[in-house]
Amino acid sequence: MIRYACGRLLSAVPVLVAVATLGFAIVEFAPGDAVEAWLGERAVPPEVRASLERAYGLHQPPWQRYASWLASLARGELGWSFSRSRPVREVLAGALPATLWLAGAAMLIHLASGIAAGLIGARFRRRWPDHLIQALVLTLYGMPVFWLGLMATLALAYRIPLFPPSSMFSVGMREAALLPRLADLLWHVTLPAAVLGLASTAATARLLRGGLLQVLGEEFLRAARARGAGPLRLWLVHALRHASIPVVHLLGMSLPVLVSGSLVVEVVFAWPGMGRLAYEALLARDTPLVLAATVLSAILVVVGNLLADVATAGLDPRVRVRRR
Amino acid sequence: MRDGRLWGGAGFLALLAGAALAAPWLGLRDPRAQLDGLVLQARPPLTRVDAIRLRDGTLRYADALAPQRPGGGVRYRRGERWFEIPPEALAARWHERHLFLLGTDAFGRDLASRLIYGARVSLAVGLLATALAVLLGGFVGLVAGTLGGFVDGALMRFVDLLLAVPRLFLLLLLVSLYRPSLWTTVLVLGATGWMAPARLVRAQVLALRERDFVQAARAGGAPLARIALRHLLPGALVPLAAEATLRVGHTMLLEASLSFLGLGVPPPTPSWGAMIAEGRDRLFDAWWIATLPGLAIAATVVALSLAGDALTERLEPAAP
Numbered sequence: 001m002i003r004y005a006c007g008r009l010l011s012a013v014p015v016l017v018a019v020a021t022l023g024f025a026i027v028e029f030a031p032g033d034a035v036e037a038w039l040g041e042r043a044v045p046p047e048v049r050a051s052l053e054r055a056y057g058l059h060q061p062p063w064q065r066y067a068s069w070l071a072s073l074a075r076g077e078l079g080w081s082f083s084r085s086r087p088v089r090e091v092l093a094g095a096l097p098a099t100l101w102l103a104g105a106a107m108l109i110h111l112a113s114g115i116a117a118g119l120i121g122a123r124f125r126r127r128w129p130d131h132l133i134q135a136l137v138l139t140l141y142g143m144p145v146f147w148l149g150l151m152a153t154l155a156l157a158y159r160i161p162l163f164p165p166s167s168m169f170s171v172g173m174r175e176a177a178l179l180p181r182l183a184d185l186l187w188h189v190t191l192p193a194a195v196l197g198l199a200s201t202a203a204t205a206r207l208l209r210g211g212l213l214q215v216l217g218e219e220f221l222r223a224a225r226a227r228g229a230g231p232l233r234l235w236l237v238h239a240l241r242h243a244s245i246p247v248v249h250l251l252g253m254s255l256p257v258l259v260s261g262s263l264v265v266e267v268v269f270a271w272p273g274m275g276r277l278a279y280e281a282l283l284a285r286d287t288p289l290v291l292a293a294t295v296l297s298a299i300l301v302v303v304g305n306l307l308a309d310v311a312t313a314g315l316d317p318r319v320r321v322r323r324r
Numbered sequence: 325m326r327d328g329r330l331w332g333g334a335g336f337l338a339l340l341a342g343a344a345l346a347a348p349w350l351g352l353r354d355p356r357a358q359l360d361g362l363v364l365q366a367r368p369p370l371t372r373v374d375a376i377r378l379r380d381g382t383l384r385y386a387d388a389l390a391p392q393r394p395g396g397g398v399r400y401r402r403g404e405r406w407f408e409i410p411p412e413a414l415a416a417r418w419h420e421r422h423l424f425l426l427g428t429d430a431f432g433r434d435l436a437s438r439l440i441y442g443a444r445v446s447l448a449v450g451l452l453a454t455a456l457a458v459l460l461g462g463f464v465g466l467v468a469g470t471l472g473g474f475v476d477g478a479l480m481r482f483v484d485l486l487l488a489v490p491r492l493f494l495l496l497l498l499v500s501l502y503r504p505s506l507w508t509t510v511l512v513l514g515a516t517g518w519m520a521p522a523r524l525v526r527a528q529v530l531a532l533r534e535r536d537f538v539q540a541a542r543a544g545g546a547p548l549a550r551i552a553l554r555h556l557l558p559g560a561l562v563p564l565a566a567e568a569t570l571r572v573g574h575t576m577l578l579e580a581s582l583s584f585l586g587l588g589v590p591p592p593t594p595s596w597g598a599m600i601a602e603g604r605d606r607l608f609d610a611w612w613i614a615t616l617p618g619l620a621i622a623a624t625v626v627a628l629s630l631a632g633d634a635l636t637e638r639l640e641p642a643a644p
Binding site for chain 2: 015018019022023026027138139141142143144145146147148150151153154158256257259260261263264267275278279282285290293294297298301302305
């Protein structure tokens with residue numbers, strides 16, 4: 001199992017190098033650079049521009065910048081953020097926990113709602129609870145996630161002020177003791193995470209419902225029933241475990257969607273995470289920061305896929321045996 | 325039930341597409357015109373506004389009218405101030421009441437006509453970008469599946485690579501390449517959406533390749549391109565069509581995200597995502613500006629999903 005995970009981790013390295021190369025190429029081909037974005041329409045003497053370019057390392061040819069960027073990336077140095085005037089690593093390290101909190105909480109809500117919807121759909125197949133849940137889940141899928149965020153803010157933060165409308169902590173809570181700070185964080189993360197998690201329930205619920213319906217006729221369920229397993233155990237342990245194998249795979253696959261969605265949700269809720277950081281960096285043409293954020297988001301996706309594969313191996317004894 | 329979903333979804337889409345196509349002939353107000361930045365600023369749905377028709381045909385919107393005086397002039401209020409129009413400038417039947425069915429936005433533009441004109445942009449981008457993605461992906465999948473071997477391996481590794489980057493990050497990176505425009509949005513959405521269709525077509529082709537009729541054609545010495553186009557492609561078209569229907573909705577959602585971030589079709593062209601972004605600043609005092617375009621997107625995507633699902637089930641009767 002561990003050897004399998006390590007092997008998968010190693011095979012992710014070329015993918016990440018390729019992502020880095022792709023990102024660098026795209027940014028390199030874009031017209032304009034950080035100096036232009038910073039100067040805007042202002043007219044400056046050419047020697048000022050040249051010294052700025054030298055300060056940012058933009059006077060070197062592209063391949064040289066690419067090589068040195070890749071080399072420093074391998075050493076874990078991500079360069080200097082023009083727009084924040086701080087090392088990229090510091091900026092990203094500040095934003096990564098926020099994104100992980102948001103994405104993690106969203107994943108939990110996504111899982112809970114997906115499993116509930118799938119179970120209800122399969123248990124009441126083609127009866128009104130099934131239709132109701134399917135309609136609900138489909139409507140949530142159809143809504144743009146940022147709009148859902150705005151509507152949630154309007155309803156649950158403004159009209160009925162249950163949750164804070166934006167940001168990660170209340171004023172002064174960032175320095176508070178651990179427990180009150182955690183409570184404040186959970187209170188702030190609920191609304192954005194619910195929006196992000198519920199918006200993508202549809203695929204999971206549908207896959208789980210289909211999987212459960214398929215499993216219900218299988219021999220091993222009849223065997224479990226014959227051994228005297230109650231309906232609760234039958235559904236929640238035997239059927240769900242079997243039907244969740246493709247779902248875990250799907251969760252890994254849907255990670256990019258979650259990270260993409262977290263970008264707009266972070267913008268809507270002023271959440272100080274990586275997505276908003278990347279967006280602001282892009283507007284400022286802060287190339288090192290944009291690239292680092294893109295590579296980091298790809299790392300998140302690759303690690304997520306890895307976890308999904310390992311979890312699949314854990315759930316499905318057949319996979320474990322085959323790979324041993 | 326199944327047919328209900330198909331025809332319900334398709335009917336809604338046909339209605340929407342019809343309205344969008346016929347928009348210039350529906351007698352709508354100009355979607356870009358800021359009719360009256362003061363009187364018509366952020367009016368709720370179903371607002372009726374007094375309007376004064378002038379002799380030259382132009383309109384003046386009024387918050388209130390004073391009773392007409394014996395001299396025949398009309399006094400009306402805009403905001404805090406009163407204005408007067410002399411009798412000789414008035415049209416014969418000068419008093420009109422104008423209905424704004426869905427209200428107006430923060431700049432005094434008619435939301436109903438912006439929604440319908442916005443449908444043109446959102447639908448066009450969704451359809452064109454999906455068509456581009458399906459063409460591109462179909463080609464790549466066909467080539468990879470037909471040739472196999474090294475080409476297949478290289479193309480599929482490239483697909484894996486692109487799928488590892490969250491699509492919105494990729495979109496934002498690409499959008500920054502060009503100045504935002506309708507065609508930029510279409511190109512960028514098409515260029516980042518072809519991976520899933522490519523995988524689908526490749527899988528179909530791989531399954532078909534071992535079938536007898538393909539083997540027979542190959543044994544008969546048919547050129548590879550002919551086998552690909554005449555024998556492999558037709559078998560992949562049907563699932564591809566169902567997939568494409570579902571993807572249009574997904575593409576429209578992405579377009580909305582791009583427009584919301586200010587990187588889609590540039591203003592003042594109305595697009596649903598940009599309209600939501602414009603309504604964001606007035607969310608708490610004029611909820612309808614952001615709410616209505618979101619409802620329009622949701623309804624359209626749901627209709628597309630219903631039609632696409634029903635289509636898929638029709639083609640594969642075994643689905644649960």
